[in-house]
Every structure is written in C-alpha cells, then in structure tokens.
Amino acid sequence: MTLPTHARAVIIGGGVIGCSVAYHLTKLGWSDVVLLERKQLTSGTTWHAAGLIGQLRASSNMTKLAKYTADLYSTIEAETGVATGFRKVGSISVALNHERHEELRRTAAMARAFGVPVEEIDTAEIKRMYPHLNTEGVAGGVYLPSDGQGDPANIALAMAKGARQRGAQIVERVKAKGISRDGRRITSVDWASEDGISGTITCNHVVNCAGMWGREVGQMLGVNVPLQACEHFYIVSEPIPGLQALPVLRVPDECAYYKEDAGKMMLGAFEPVSKPWGMGGIPESFEFDQLPEDFDHFEPILEAAVNRMPMLAEAGIHTFFNGPESFTPDNAYYLGQAREMDNVWVAAGFNSIGIQSAGGAGMALAQWMEDGAKPFDLGDVDIVRAQPFQRNCRYLKERVTETLGLLYADHYPYRQKATARGVRRTPFHQQLLERGAVMGEIAGWERANWYATDRQTPEYAYSWKRQTFFDNVAREHRAIRENVGIYDMSSFGKLRVEGSDAEAFLNHVCGADMSVPVGKIVYTQFLNTRGGIEADVTVTRLSATCFLVITPAATRAADQTWLQRHLGDHCVVITDVTAGEGVLAVMGPNARKVMQAVSPDDFSNDANPFGTAQEIEIGLGTARVHRLSYVGELGWEIYISADQAGHVFETLWETGQDHGLTLCGMHAMDTCRIEKAFRHFGHDITCEDHVLEAGLGFAVKTAKPDFIGRDAVLQKRETGLQTRLVQFRLTDPEPLLYHHEPILRDGQIVGYLSSGAYGHHLGSAIGLGYVPCAGESAEQVLASRYDIDVAGTRVRAETSLKPMYDPTSERVTA
Numbered sequence: 178m179t180l181p182t183h184a185r186a187v188i189i190g191g192g193v194i195g196c197s198v199a200y201h202l203t204k205l206g207w208s209d210v211v212l213l214e215r216k217q218l219t220s221g222t223t224w225h226a227a228g229l230i231g232q233l234r235a236s237s238n239m240t241k242l243a244k245y246t247a248d249l250y251s252t253i254e255a256e257t258g259v260a261t262g263f264r265k266v267g268s269i270s271v272a273l274n275h276e277r278h279e280e281l282r283r284t285a286a287m288a289r290a291f292g293v294p295v296e297e298i299d300t301a302e303i304k305r306m307y308p309h310l311n312t313e314g315v316a317g318g319v320y321l322p323s324d325g326q327g328d329p330a331n332i333a334l335a336m337a338k339g340a341r342q343r344g345a346q347i348v349e350r351v352k353a354k355g356i357s358r359d360g361r362r363i364t365s366v367d368w369a370s371e372d373g374i375s376g377t378i379t380c381n382h383v384v385n386c387a388g389m390w391g392r393e394v395g396q397m398l399g400v401n402v403p404l405q406a407c408e409h410f411y412i413v414s415e416p417i418p419g420l421q422a423l424p425v426l427r428v429p430d431e432c433a434y435y436k437e438d439a440g441k442m443m444l445g446a447f448e449p450v451s452k453p454w455g456m457g458g459i460p461e462s463f464e465f466d467q468l469p470e471d472f473d474h475f476e477p478i479l480e481a482a483v484n485r486m487p488m489l490a491e492a493g494i495h496t497f498f499n500g501p502e503s504f505t506p507d508n509a510y511y512l513g514q515a516r517e518m519d520n521v522w523v524a525a526g527f528n529s530i531g532i533q534s535a536g537g538a539g540m541a542l543a544q545w546m547e548d549g550a551k552p553f554d555l556g557d558v559d560i561v562r563a564q565p566f567q568r569n570c571r572y573l574k575e576r577v578t579e580t581l582g583l584l585y586a587d588h589y590p591y592r593q594k595a596t597a598r599g600v601r602r603t604p605f606h607q608q609l610l611e612r613g614a615v616m617g618e619i620a621g622w623e624r625a626n627w628y629a630t631d632r633q634t635p636e637y638a639y640s641w642k643r644q645t646f647f648d649n650v651a652r653e654h655r656a657i658r659e660n661v662g663i664y665d666m667s668s669f670g671k672l673r674v675e676g677s678d679a680e681a682f683l684n685h686v687c688g689a690d691m692s693v694p695v696g697k698i699v700y701t702q703f704l705n706t707r708g709g710i711e712a713d714v715t716v717t718r719l720s721a722t723c724f725l726v727i728t729p730a731a732t733r734a735a736d737q738t739w740l741q742r743h744l745g746d747h748c749v750v751i752t753d754v755t756a757g758e759g760v761l762a763v764m765g766p767n768a769r770k771v772m773q774a775v776s777p778d779d780f781s782n783d784a785n786p787f788g789t790a791q792e793i794e795i796g797l798g799t800a801r802v803h804r805l806s807y808v809g810e811l812g813w814e815i816y817i818s819a820d821q822a823g824h825v826f827e828t829l830w831e832t833g834q835d836h837g838l839t840l841c842g843m844h845a846m847d848t849c850r851i852e853k854a855f856r857h858f859g860h861d862i863t864c865e866d867h868v869l870e871a872g873l874g875f876a877v878k879t880a881k882p883d884f885i886g887r888d889a890v891l892q893k894r895e896t897g898l899q900t901r902l903v904q905f906r907l908t909d910p911e912p913l914l915y916h917h918e919p920i921l922r923d924g925q926i927v928g929y930l931s932s933g934a935y936g937h938h939l940g941s942a943i944g945l946g947y948v949p950c951a952g953e954s955a956e957q958v959l960a961s962r963y964d965i966d967v968a969g970t971r972v973r974a975e976t977s978l979k980p981m982y983d984p985t986s987e988r989v990t991a
C-alpha cells in the first residue's frame with residue numbers, strides 16, 4: 178500500500194460527508210487531498226439511509242445549501258457516470274391538528290420567502306395526490322414539488338469518483354490512529370491499514386468527517402465534537418402490486434414518513450423517545466452493520482401507520498431496519514473550524530439529514546477552508562457553538578433521547594428542550610424559581626424566561642397563537658416601560674482582555690474606538706474583512722491595561738475564539754470569567770430610585786452617565802454597575818461577585834418592592850428590545866450583514882487608522898447600501914410574528930423578517946428585516962406599501978428606519 182507522505186488535507190471518514198468534502202476541495206483545485214476510510218466507503222451510516230432529499234430548512238442559508246445539494250445530485254451522474262438515483266418526486270407533509278396546520282402554513286410562507294416552490298393543499302387535494310392515504314383527521318398540508326429522493330450510497334460513491342478524477346486519493350481499510358501536533362496545529366496523521374501496514378502523512382489541514390465516530394476522532398484531534406449515536410428505524414414492505422411513484426409523505430403528528438421505492442413502501446420513524454446506542458464505544462469491527470430489531474419500540478408507530486396507510490396492513494414486512502446515526506444536543510450538525518485548533522475542521526453529527534445536507538455542507542466547508550473565512554453565515558451549524566460541558570456522556574445520552582424525535586415534533590415558538598436540563602445555573606437560580614420563574618435554556622444556562630402567577634402552573638404550554646405566558650410577559654414589559662423591572666443576565670459571557678497591548682488589540686478587532694477613559698463602556702462589533710458582523714458586544718475599560726468584553730451567552734465561545742485567533746503578536750491574555758459574576762439588570766424609569774435605595778453611591782447623570790461603569794456599595798457588599806440598557810430604558814446592569822450575589826438579590830428584592838420592582842424574564846427583555854429596534858446577534862446581524870446596512874454605522878469609527886473591516890466600511894460608504902434593516906409594526910394587533918415571515922413591498926416578496934416579537938407597549942407584533950434598497954433614498958424605501966405574510970395571510974405593516982420606541986433615546990439617558 179502506498180499512501181502519500183504529505184497532503185494538504187487529510188479527511189477522516191468515507192461516508193457521504195467525507196466524500197463530499199473531498200469532491201468540493203478538489204473542485205477548488207486542492208488535488209493533494211487524502212481521504213482515509215477505516216473500512217469501506219459508506220459502510221458507517223451512509224449505506225442504509227432512506228434517501229429523502231428535502232429542500233426547505235429552517236433558515237435561508239441552510240435552504241440554499243439543501244437546494245445546492247439537490248442540484249448537485251441531479252447533475253453529478255453526468256459528470257461521473259455513477260447513477261445517484263436522484264428523482265424529484267416532491268414531498269407532502271400533512272397536519273392532523275390545527276396547531277400543526279399553522280406550523281405548516283408558516284413553513285409554506287417561509288418557503289416563499291426562501292424561493293422554494295411550495296403549495297398549500299387541502300385534504301381533497303392531498304387525497305388526489307396520494308390516494309393510498311387515509312385522510313381521516315387530516316387538517317391540510319403542504320406540497321414541495323422540488324423535493325426528491327436518491328440512492329445514498331451511490332451519491333457518496335459519485336462524489337468519491339469525482340474527487341478521484343481530480344487527483345484525491347481515497348483509501349479504504351486504513352484507519353487514522355493518531356496525530357502529532359505543534360501548539361494549535363496538527364502536523365501529521367498516523368494511519369494503520371487492516372493488513373498491518375502503518376505510516377504517517379504530514380498535512381496542512383485535517384477534516385473530521387467520522388460520523389458517529391466523530392466524538393472519538395475529535396478527542397484524538399484535541400477538539401470537542403459532542404454527539405452521540407442513536408438507533409434509527411424503518412421498515413420496508415414486500416412489493417405492493419400496482420404501487421407506483423409517489424411523493425414522499427410525512428405525517429409528523431404520527432412521527433412517520435413514507436417513501437415509495439421500487440414498488441415497495443418504506444415507513445420510517447422519528448419516535449419521541451429514542452434509543453441512544455454505543456455508549457460503551459462502537460465495535461472495532463463495525464462495517465455495514467445493522468442493530469438488532471426492536472419491534473416493541475417500533476410498534477406504536479406501525480400501529481398508527483397501518484391506520485394511516487391501510488395498504489401496510491396487507492403487505493408483509495420485507496425488511497425491519499435498525500441502524501445507528503449520530504445526533505447532537507441541538508439537532509443541528511457541526512461544520513467548520515474547531516475552536517481548540519487552527520487547522521482542524523469538522524463536518525459531523527448530521528441528525529438524520531446527512532444525505533440531503535452533504536452536497537451543500539461539503540461545498541461550504543471546502544470554501545471556508547480555501548478562504549480561511551466562512552463563505553456566508555453558517556451560525557446554525559458552526560461547530561464553534563459547541564459548549565465544553567456538552568462532551569459529558571451522560572448529558573449527551575439524556576439529550577439525544579429527545580433530539581431525534583424533535584425532528585418531527587411541532588417546532589413551536591419558544592419551545593424548550595425537556596431533557597438534560599439544569600447543567601449551568603446562575604447564582605440566583607433558586608431564588609428566582611421560588612418566585613415563579615419558568616426557565617428556558619441556552620448554551621446549557623438555565624434562564625428565567627417569564628414568571629408565573631400564584632394561580633398558574635409554572636411551565637410552558639406551547640401554541641402558535643398567544644401562549645399562556647402572553648399576559649405575564651405583557652405585565653413584565655409594562656413594569657420595565659412604566660416603573661422598574663429586574664432580570665437575571667448572569668449568563669452573559671464575560672471575557673477579561675488584559676495586558677500591555679489590550680487597548681491596541683481591541684482597537685484592531687473592534688469597529689469602535691477603544692482608546693477611552695477607565696470606566697467607559699463601548700458598544701461595538703467585531704467585523705470581518707467584508708464589514709460583516711462577527712460579534713456584537715459591549716466593552717468596559719476596567720483599568721489602563723484591562724477591558725471586560727460582555728458577549729451574549731450563546732456566542733461566548735465563538736467570540737472568545739475570534740479574539741484568540743486575531744491576537745497576533747499582541748501582549749494580551751484573554752480569560753473567560755463568566756461564572757465569576759452574577760448580573761442583575763434593573764431597568765425602568767424608576768431604576769434610579771431603586772439603586773439609590775440599596776446603595777449610598779451616586780447614580781446621577783453627572784456621577785454615572787449612560788455608557789459608564791462604577792464600583793458601588795450595595796447592601797452589605799460591593800458590586801460594579803454598568804449604565805446600559807438593552808430594553809431602551811434608564812437602567813443599570815449590576816455585576817456582582819458570585820459569592821455576594823445571593824445577598825445582593827435579597828437586598829434588591831426586599832427594598833425594591835417598595836418601589837414596585839417586578840421580576841422579569843428573557844421574553845420581556847426581547848419584547849422590549851424589539852420595540853427599540855435593538856439588533857439581536859444571530860438573527861438581525863450576522864457575519865454576512867454589513868455593519869452599515871445593519872444600521873450600526875454610528876458604532877464604527879473609521880477615523881481609527883487600522884481595524885478589521887475598515888476598508889469594507891469605507892467602500893460601502895462609497896458604493897451605497899444595497900439593503901437596509903427596517904423595523905415593521907403590524908397594523909392589526911392580533912397576528913404574532915416570530916421570524917422568517919416574508920416581507921412584501923408593493924405586493925412583491927423582497928425579503929423576510931430576521932426577528933419578530935410582540936410589542937406590548939406599541940400594541941402589536943414588531944419585526945425587523947432587511948429590504949433591498951440599491952440606489953434608493955431612505956424616504957423612497959419607506960414610501961412603499963409593506964405587508965407581512967403571516968401563515969399565508971398578508972398583514973399591513975408600518976415601517977421605520979428609526980426605533981419606533983423612543984427614537985431619540987431620551988429614556989435611556991434620563
């Protein structure tokens with residue numbers, strides 16, 4: 178066996194994902210690519226996939242990738258001569274209740290926004306298109322004509338052949354066994370073949386495409402890839418006389434999908450409680466293996482299916498298939514550059530959509546590796562979101578029992594995961610629970626989302642309409658607007674950036690001017706070279722050589738990684754001190770009264786103006802207050818050493834109630850921030866949104882000589898905005914907005930909402946979204962008529978480029 182001794186990229190794993198990465202790297206001209214497969218290509222999970230290839234995903238970019246995938250699978254046969262079996266059979270999803278029907282209608286609206294052909298179909302039309310279906314109880318459905326199905330193994334083999342044709346070496350029966358590293362780089366990969374030969378390949382990059390082995394291969398490479406295999410089931414009937422080509426059918430309320438294949442019917446399951454597999458490790462011999470059938474586990478799905486698809490009652494079962502697939506804690510796959518190393522890339526954990534994702538994921542990763550920067554926003558799947566604690570095996574086992582089933586669960590707004598909860602708690606957790614807090618989770622943090630009254634059960638009851646917490650949030654919202662509210666923001670990421678070069682370093686990474694006096698707080702973005710927003714943070718100068726960067730909970734790891742990767746020669750140390758301080762935000766027109774009641778310090782505009790921090794005494798302890806607001810009111814964020822946090826909460830609570838202090842949750846924070854049109858990172862602003870188009874030009878100081886993104890900002894000032902972030906308010910107070918609802922300008926879809934929530938003060942749902950505006954003035958953009966498509970109904974919307982709530986920010990500076 179002769180393997181090269183050097184490769185630009187070593188890909189570990191020859192499933193559909195590894196083959197796609199190899200194919201796309203070679204398409205970019207990377208000919209010295211080596212793919213190592215421990216057994217045979219596709220012998221892990223790929224060979225037994227059902228082959229459903231859908232187009233519509235939960236975000237615009239994920240949909241673009243899925244569309245790219247389908248296009249590739251329909252053309253690669255001509256390029257390589259390998260038949261992929263790809264056929265555009267279309268797909269139908271049906272709803273068995275009104276909530277699901279609303280979800281499907283909202284999904285159809287989203288498809289329109291993303292440019293995916295879609296038809297809403299009634300029960301009669303469903304029956305016409307799918308005569309075998311028992312339509313009893315069917316409320317309606319959607320039809321996606323461009324969805325397809327294909328042959329997973331051949332799709333992988335076609336991409337492998339395409340890669341080989343351009344020079345990649347794809348080697349079977351060779352396992353990646355170990356590595357050598359130099360600091361944050363892998364320098365070589367050690368391999369061993371099944372017939373006892375071993376060797377080493379020096380390399381510039383390593384790509385972990387090891388599917389359900391991804392976690393253990395990650396460990397070998399020194400990176401965290403938290404995923405866990407689960408058993409995944411389908412059955413295939415005996416041939417059914419007369420059965421002809423049909424669209425793929427999904428009946429998510431019965432956790433089932435149906436696929437006609439060569440005159441047989443396949444029934445697959447996404448059961449609510451799944452079975453993790455391989456906790457003790459995957460057998461070394463695993464190759465085209467199947468897992469033992471578990472009829473008891475599958476039976477409830479089959480029972481419902483026999484009623485729904487009566488032909489299954491007569492057809493015998495030809496195959497009962499059980500195979501493992503990897504699942505992740507948030508049901509999204511991992512793509513991109515691993516946080517812990519500079520030349521390790523990951524494409525793994527595909528949550529049962531690896532076939533339909535492989536083309537796009539491989540293309541995006543290859544481009545990312547080529548450019549050293551994400552080609553577009555991939556926040557949904559970027560590996561950088563993985564939390565260090567998530568590699569805990571018990572956590573993974575508990576969480577993935579739920580995530581498999583969530584694929585077909587109703588994706589209600591604000592839906593929280595039910596399993597593996599409580600890992601990260603703020604210092605106020607118990608105190609808040611005792612006062613009615615209903616917790617949600619983000620990055621493992623438990624956060625009070627809303628507060629139940631004594632007469633309510635403190636838990637979610639999900640719906641697409643007004644949920645049980647609607648009035649609670651309205652009350653909390655009013656407390657912030659009219660009096661004073663308190664909420665727990667301890668989950669903020671807190672990064673100390675310290676050293677003799679701290680100021681120079683932050684001036685290089687941040688768009689704003691960081692040469693500010695001690696105590697000043699600066700709102701800023703980390704920009705990329707295209708002027709896109711990589712992070713949205715506040716930075717407080719604590720001393721001449723120390724700054725505190727405050728980041729959203731969800732992006733702490735990403736933001737720290739961005740800083741770390743741009744350190745260069747700067748003499749700076751970055752430390753995550755998130756857990757060291759609890760944070761309470763006291764916000765509202767009476768916030769100053771509350772602060773003065775618990776502290777002898779001066780909270781006047783002279784002593785502590787907006788955008789400054791000060792050390793204070795509070796109760797029997799001390800804290801640092803940051804005068805800031807994400808809800809658009811007078812207020813302070815109080816940073817309290819974790820040991821004093823409980824005491825400070827008691828002090829604030831006991832004293833504050835005399836001043837009307839009300840406990841508020843994250844939902845109220847969100848409803849307030851959207852009224853003030855404050856952008857939410859990940860939704861309204863991402864790495865592909867230019868800071869000027871996002872309306873954040875005020876936070877960028879191009880007078881600074883040199884910072885990342887400066888040229889792109891100057892250039893955009895020359896060329897003009899192509900798009901603008903606009904605030905919308907529905908004129909009808911009833912409909913609710915979440916995000917991704919299409920924006921219609923003079924009757925034509927021009928974009929979609931990047932975020933949405935109810936404006937309890939403004940009196941109806943509010944959204945933010947980008948509107949193309951090349952060559953137009955602000956007045957011209959606003960002069961049009963705007964409607965928002967809410968689940969198929971067009972609702973008139975008012976628009977504004979300034980915040981609809983307190984446009985001149987008098988309230989925050991009061």
Ligand SMILES: Cc1cc2nc3c(=O)[nH]c(=O)nc-3n(C[C@H](O)[C@H](O)[C@H](O)COP(=O)(O)OP(=O)(O)OC[C@H]3O[C@@H](n4cnc5c(N)ncnc54)[C@H](O)[C@@H]3O)c2cc1C
Nearest residue numbers: 190192194215221222223227228229353388530531532533
């Ligand atoms: C029952 C079932 C039905 C499915 N249906 C669909 C569907 O309809 N549509 C869809 O899109 N997806 C579907 N999927 C999911 C899809 O099959 C997977 O997401 C996809 O195959 C994952 O591909 P992969 O390349 O990541 O993993 P794999 O195919 O498992 O490939 C990983 C490879 O890495 C190799 N490897 C591991 N460690 C090493 C090492 N150290 N050195 C060298 N090689 C190594 C393994 O041998 C393996 O071949 C289904 C899955 C199941 C189980």
